[in-house]
Amino acid sequence: MSHTTQINAKRLLERLETLAGRGALPGGGVSRMTLTPEDKSGRDLMRTWFEEAGLTVQVDAAGNMFGLTPGRESEPHVLTGSHLDTVATGGPYDGALGVVGGLEAVQSLRESGRDLPSPLGVAVFTNEEGVRFFPDMLGSLVFTGDLALDKALICLDADGIPLGRALADIGYDGSHTPGHVPVKAFMELHIEQGPILDAKGLSIGVVKGVQGIHWTEYTLSGATNHAGTTPMDMRRDALLGAAEAVVFARRLAGEIGNGQRATIGSLKVAPCLSNVVAEKVTLITDLRNADMGLLQQAQTMMEDEIAAICKRHGLESLAKELVLVDAVDFDPRIVGMVQEQADVLGLSSMPMISGAGHDAQIMAGKFPTGMIFVPSKDGVSHNVREHTEPDDLVAGTRVLAGVLAGLAGQ
Amino acid sequence: MSHTTQINAKRLLERLETLAGRGALPGGGVSRMTLTPEDKSGRDLMRTWFEEAGLTVQVDAAGNMFGLTPGRESEPHVLTGSHLDTVATGGPYDGALGVVGGLEAVQSLRESGRDLPSPLGVAVFTNEEGVRFFPDMLGSLVFTGDLALDKALICLDADGIPLGRALADIGYDGSHTPGHVPVKAFMELHIEQGPILDAKGLSIGVVKGVQGIHWTEYTLSGATNHAGTTPMDMRRDALLGAAEAVVFARRLAGEIGNGQRATIGSLKVAPCLSNVVAEKVTLITDLRNADMGLLQQAQTMMEDEIAAICKRHGLESLAKELVLVDAVDFDPRIVGMVQEQADVLGLSSMPMISGAGHDAQIMAGKFPTGMIFVPSKDGVSHNVREHTEPDDLVAGTRVLAGVLAGLAGQ
Numbered sequence: 001m002s003h004t005t006q007i008n009a010k011r012l013l014e015r016l017e018t019l020a021g022r023g024a025l026p027g028g029g030v031s032r033m034t035l036t037p038e039d040k041s042g043r044d045l046m047r048t049w050f051e052e053a054g055l056t057v058q059v060d061a062a063g064n065m066f067g068l069t070p071g072r073e074s075e076p077h078v079l080t081g082s083h084l085d086t087v088a089t090g091g092p093y094d095g096a097l098g099v100v101g102g103l104e105a106v107q108s109l110r111e112s113g114r115d116l117p118s119p120l121g122v123a124v125f126t127n128e129e130g131v132r133f134f135p136d137m138l139g140s141l142v143f144t145g146d147l148a149l150d151k152a153l154i155c156l157d158a159d160g161i162p163l164g165r166a167l168a169d170i171g172y173d174g175s176h177t178p179g180h181v182p183v184k185a186f187m188e189l190h191i192e193q194g195p196i197l198d199a200k201g202l203s204i205g206v207v208k209g210v211q212g213i214h215w216t217e218y219t220l221s222g223a224t225n226h227a228g229t230t231p232m233d234m235r236r237d238a239l240l241g242a243a244e245a246v247v248f249a250r251r252l253a254g255e256i257g258n259g260q261r262a263t264i265g266s267l268k269v270a271p272c273l274s275n276v277v278a279e280k281v282t283l284i285t286d287l288r289n290a291d292m293g294l295l296q297q298a299q300t301m302m303e304d305e306i307a308a309i310c311k312r313h314g315l316e317s318l319a320k321e322l323v324l325v326d327a328v329d330f331d332p333r334i335v336g337m338v339q340e341q342a343d344v345l346g347l348s349s350m351p352m353i354s355g356a357g358h359d360a361q362i363m364a365g366k367f368p369t370g371m372i373f374v375p376s377k378d379g380v381s382h383n384v385r386e387h388t389e390p391d392d393l394v395a396g397t398r399v400l401a402g403v404l405a406g407l408a409g410q
Numbered sequence: 411m412s413h414t415t416q417i418n419a420k421r422l423l424e425r426l427e428t429l430a431g432r433g434a435l436p437g438g439g440v441s442r443m444t445l446t447p448e449d450k451s452g453r454d455l456m457r458t459w460f461e462e463a464g465l466t467v468q469v470d471a472a473g474n475m476f477g478l479t480p481g482r483e484s485e486p487h488v489l490t491g492s493h494l495d496t497v498a499t500g501g502p503y504d505g506a507l508g509v510v511g512g513l514e515a516v517q518s519l520r521e522s523g524r525d526l527p528s529p530l531g532v533a534v535f536t537n538e539e540g541v542r543f544f545p546d547m548l549g550s551l552v553f554t555g556d557l558a559l560d561k562a563l564i565c566l567d568a569d570g571i572p573l574g575r576a577l578a579d580i581g582y583d584g585s586h587t588p589g590h591v592p593v594k595a596f597m598e599l600h601i602e603q604g605p606i607l608d609a610k611g612l613s614i615g616v617v618k619g620v621q622g623i624h625w626t627e628y629t630l631s632g633a634t635n636h637a638g639t640t641p642m643d644m645r646r647d648a649l650l651g652a653a654e655a656v657v658f659a660r661r662l663a664g665e666i667g668n669g670q671r672a673t674i675g676s677l678k679v680a681p682c683l684s685n686v687v688a689e690k691v692t693l694i695t696d697l698r699n700a701d702m703g704l705l706q707q708a709q710t711m712m713e714d715e716i717a718a719i720c721k722r723h724g725l726e727s728l729a730k731e732l733v734l735v736d737a738v739d740f741d742p743r744i745v746g747m748v749q750e751q752a753d754v755l756g757l758s759s760m761p762m763i764s765g766a767g768h769d770a771q772i773m774a775g776k777f778p779t780g781m782i783f784v785p786s787k788d789g790v791s792h793n794v795r796e797h798t799e800p801d802d803l804v805a806g807t808r809v810l811a812g813v814l815a816g817l818a819g820q
Contacts (some may be wrong), residue, residue, distance in 0.1 A: 192639065193636060194641075195639075195640060196639075215685075226791065227765075228671060228765025228767075229605075229606075230604055230605060230765070231605070231669075231671075232672070234605050237673075239656055239674060239677060242656075244653075245653075246653035247654060250650055261637060263684075263685070263687055265682070265683055266684040267679050267688075273675055274696050274732075275675065288637070288638050354639075357638075379636070382636075
């Protein structure tokens, strides 16, 4: 049924290496925070490669940049892409692989001379990381219309610089209206940023969807007491209650199963003195599941347990919802195409759920969308030690090219 | 056998109120940090009361001030006292009761005309709280010779001011050699600073000793991981391990019993982000028991459990001993005299162990020593809400006067 698409592995890997030089950190890793001179440098490089590949380059008013099949700008595109911005101390592939691999797939398809009914395009979205400007995935949110452009442009960074000025400062305040590129389907190739593929020794993650996320901040209040003079049974120890919540969160994940994640990584103690029973602890529960029903069940169990803990230890609890993001299911037809391409190419693979956020989950709200993962060594990402083997970078790009061909051929 | 001693309750309560005006905080409470102008003001007031009572005032080179039966300075004294310094936001009775109550007991005994074989004295020790200068109980440590005077004088406060200069600045760099007052026995009247007497509705704590203290800092190290992408069974979550240690500490106290205290009040998480599995947690265990054998048993159980937790969750642990203070047993004969006085006066009482540190525990290393506790409302101390009922202030002082008479009469 499918036929495979040749890509230029050497060009792919060389470009990834060249791009990693833009914002390279002295000891390794990459720092290309959004709309900084380093980001401009990466964007400029990408723009030249788009032009080398014969693509038409367009930039919209949110700074999203597109390399499009020339002369067919008004037709629905099979679009692929990701982002070029990184966290402060990032690696060479988070985002970059989706852009450079996307271009490689599109360029190879063009060079193959195959006649594809739909035009192709590569997207570079602005501020995916959300480190300099909030929210993350800002560019794709504006592209889909989920975030108004005027609101996006007045987002401020920590120095009070609005996004609009930062765009103008690097010359990426484009003239196109965000969302101007018609999209038939969207694909994103990305590193897993988790340890599963690496641990299992597999090349391709067939991404079925993105976990829903529920963050709640709980403040547990008891009483400060002297650690020496206060009998154990006369204490209202907020840290004891918080500790029981942390232990429960782990048990909860096991009980719910089905990929449920439950993390308490933020926990602050007051007054935090060795000889004073803690009066107040603020912690944040981070619950994730691709099944929103199970996620709600986990949330309810956590709330009930914290209420029970507080009752047991004479504590008061204040809960505040911080984040609730719905799970995303990718287009089942596209998920099937990714699986099929991996199989046709003889690549080892598994279906999986994304635990991190991506531009694709925003695009999925409007367009048929899919994602392809390749392994992250030891699951490390947002870190200068981020690494993916060259073979896997190539494998993911080959799968992407095949899926794009399939989508554009229909 | 015993006869009771009348004290002047009105004078006692008025003096406590007057003294609380020295360093009074606008909204209530007292701030009389050691060797500040407020401390000088309190000391000056006390000196005038010593003189009014006909006592000879002497100050030693560590700033410890004594009011002594005149003309008998070279004989072994029955000494009582405490400290006048407070924490930054303290109450009117922590330390002050032992000094003002001590003077009231001594003055009443002198006014009673009873002929006592031993001279009496009231001590004001420097820097008991240890808030401005380290260590706490500095004055009594120098008095007993456990801390060399020259070392004490070069202790620096947070502004780099040495204790010696701070003493000179307020005119309390006395000429006497620390330890110059011969001591036959030492008694300290103090508020409990814990909730036991108040909760039980009792007036007098017959203090048998002071808990030993063992502080250990543990640093648990795992791995930072993404809360969304990292499966639960591939985590090395330092906060989960720390939480299990907190839960265990409470269980440990119950298992050891016998007044065992086990507190983790200081716990710091890194990186402390809601969507990142904690890499490192530093916590301090505060274990206390009056029985050093049980305290050692508790310490060993805690160490073993933390080792087991780390093994279970793939963590590494680094332990650092911070403090190990031996328990103190007060003189059994004096403990018996306190109990007897409470009984003779018809005051409700119970034997107890001090959970906090006091000058008396330092004095106990060299001299026959005892302590008397009176209730702290809700166990609150080191706080502007610190309160003890007038009846209890009077009751404790009456017990003290009786015990001093007994000790001086032998």
